[in-house]
Amino acid sequence: xxxxxxxxxxxxxxxxxxxxxxxxxxxxxxxxxxxxxxxxxxxxxxxxxxxxxxxxxxxxxxxxxxxxxxxxxxxxxxxxxxxxxxxxxxxxxxxxxxxxxxxxxxxxxxxxxxxxxxxxxxxxxxxxxxxxxxxxxxxxxxxxxxxxxxxxxxxxxxxxxxxxxxxxxxxxxxxxxxxxxxxxxxxxxxxxxxxxxxxxxxxxxxxxxxxxxxxxxxxxxxxxxxxxxxxxxxxxxxxxxxxxxxxxxxxxxxxxxxxxxxxxxxxxxxxxxxxxxxxxxxxxxxxxxxxxxxxxxxxxxxxxxxxxxxxxxxxxxxxxxxxxxxxxxxxxxxxxxxxxxxxxxxxxxxxxxxxxxxxxxxxxxxxxxxxxxxxxxxxxxxxxxxxxxxxxxxxxxxxxxxxxxxxxxxxxxxxxxxxxxxxxxxxxxxxx
Numbered sequence: 225x226x227x228x229x230x231x232x233x234x235x236x237x238x239x240x241x242x243x244x245x246x247x248x249x250x251x252x253x254x255x256x257x258x259x260x261x262x263x264x265x266x267x268x269x270x271x272x273x274x275x276x277x278x279x280x281x282x283x284x285x286x287x288x289x290x291x292x293x294x295x296x297x298x299x300x301x302x303x304x305x306x307x308x309x310x311x312x313x314x315x316x317x318x319x320x321x322x323x324x325x326x327x328x329x330x331x332x333x334x335x336x337x338x339x340x341x342x343x344x345x346x347x348x349x350x351x352x353x354x355x356x357x358x359x360x361x362x363x364x365x366x367x368x369x370x371x372x373x374x375x376x377x378x379x380x381x382x383x384x385x386x387x388x389x390x391x392x393x394x395x396x397x398x399x400x401x402x403x404x405x406x407x408x409x410x411x412x413x414x415x416x417x418x419x420x421x422x423x424x425x426x427x428x429x430x431x432x433x434x435x436x437x438x439x440x441x442x443x444x445x446x447x448x449x450x451x452x453x454x455x456x457x458x459x460x461x462x463x464x465x466x467x468x469x470x471x472x473x474x475x476x477x478x479x480x481x482x483x484x485x486x487x488x489x490x491x492x493x494x495x496x497x498x499x500x501x502x503x504x505x506x507x508x509x510x511x512x513x514x515x516x517x518x519x520x521x522x523x524x525x526x527x528x529x530x531x532x533x534x535x536x537x538x539x540x541x542x543x544x545x546x547x548x549x550x551x552x553x554x555x556x557x558x559x560x561x562x563x564x565x566x567x568x569x570x571x572x573x574x575x576x577x578x579x580x581x582x583x584x585x586x587x588x589x590x591x592x593x594x595x596x597x598x599x600x601x602x603x604x605x606x607x608x609x610x611x612x613x614x615x616x617x618x619x620x621x622x623x624x625x626x627x628x629x630x631x632x633x634x635x636x637x638x639x640x641x642x643x644x645x646x647x648x649x650x651x652x653x654x655x656x
Contacts, residue, residue: 269636
């Protein structure tokens with residue numbers, strides 16, 4: 225896909241790992257498939273990483289089996305890791321950070337106003353290819369290669385900034401056109417093609433933004449995740465305003481996730497509003513159940529809490545504790561994702577309450593030794609793997625974090641499948 229982005233293209237993993245009707249054998253098969261795919265990625269990189277993950281749920285299951293898979297493979301004389309890998313130094317072992325989608329549920333649902341996520345979510349970017357209708361109504365197919373400098377340089381910018389940059393690039397091109405026309409190496413044509421492509425994409429995005437008020441969705445969802453809620457009137461204005469059925473469903477679910485304590489009357493009003501829009505509420509019902517369990521767990525004594533968890537996991541799936549914890553992962557005041565904050569802490573390698581409970585394993589070392597003994601200070605390299613669906617929002621956040629470090633760090637982001645917010649709520653609906 226991109227140099228620091230990969231997808232195993234395994235469909236519906238979130239449903240398979242959270243479906244209460246799934247048996248142990250089915251879950252084990254899904255986990256084994258993920259472990260096999262991730263092993264192939266590590267073999268391609270030719271590096272054996274230190275493995276970290278939160279305790280419990282699919283992340284720890286994949287981490288444990290991946291550790292064993294690597295240990296077994298390393299016993300072979302001519303294994304795939306005998307040569308030095310693609311990372312910089314054996315003294316700076318890469319860290320493989322494995323997470324489950326429930327770690328931070330909101331990011332998979334929210335509307336984002338940055339260029340890369342917006343193109344993926346709104347226009348349907350698939351495998352670096354995009355079909356967009358041109359000015360005359362004809363369909364134009366665009367491909368995104370590593371050599372597209374505009375996509376690489378502006379992907380993390382908010383859409384209005386991207387629109388200005390397109391205009392700047394176009395004006396620059398027009399001023400230099402005489403000089404460009406004198407070139408014989410073909411660069412002029414390539415430069416114009418990039419400008420035309422992103423002008424076409426920007427025009428298509430602008431039409432969708434205006435028609436669906438996507439800027440409003442993005443801003444209000446961001447405010448909710450920082451402040452922990454939104455005024456009821458604002459909520460209803462959005463649910464009764466512009467936007468597709470799926471836009472409104474995503475917004476309603478984001479409200480459920482963001483607010484710590486929501487009066488039942490507000491939930492009833494919200495539910496009535498989305499029903500009026502003829503929205504399928506299955507995904508809303510699923511998150512509503514998880515939210516109710518979160519409240520029950522918070523108020524229960526330790527003994528009754530254990531009973532609630534046992535009952536809930538039988539009724540709703542395999543990782544209810546991880547789900548309820550993920551509901552509480554809000555954005556920090558500087559809008560940094562919980563995933564990015566955690567990866568930062570893991571790469572820093574210092575004791576931290578956020579990650580002290582995370583198991584540590586290093587497949588090259590004997591199992592009898594402590595994994596923590598192989599953490600040699602800050603790490604410059606990381607592979608972040610999200611089980612159950614990843615997205616361009618997390619990818620962009622991690623790349624931005626990596627490039628802001630001094631010296632610059634190298635972070636690869638991978639997932640079982642890349643999903644838009646609409647595609648992810650479709651999976652939630654299957655569980656509702």
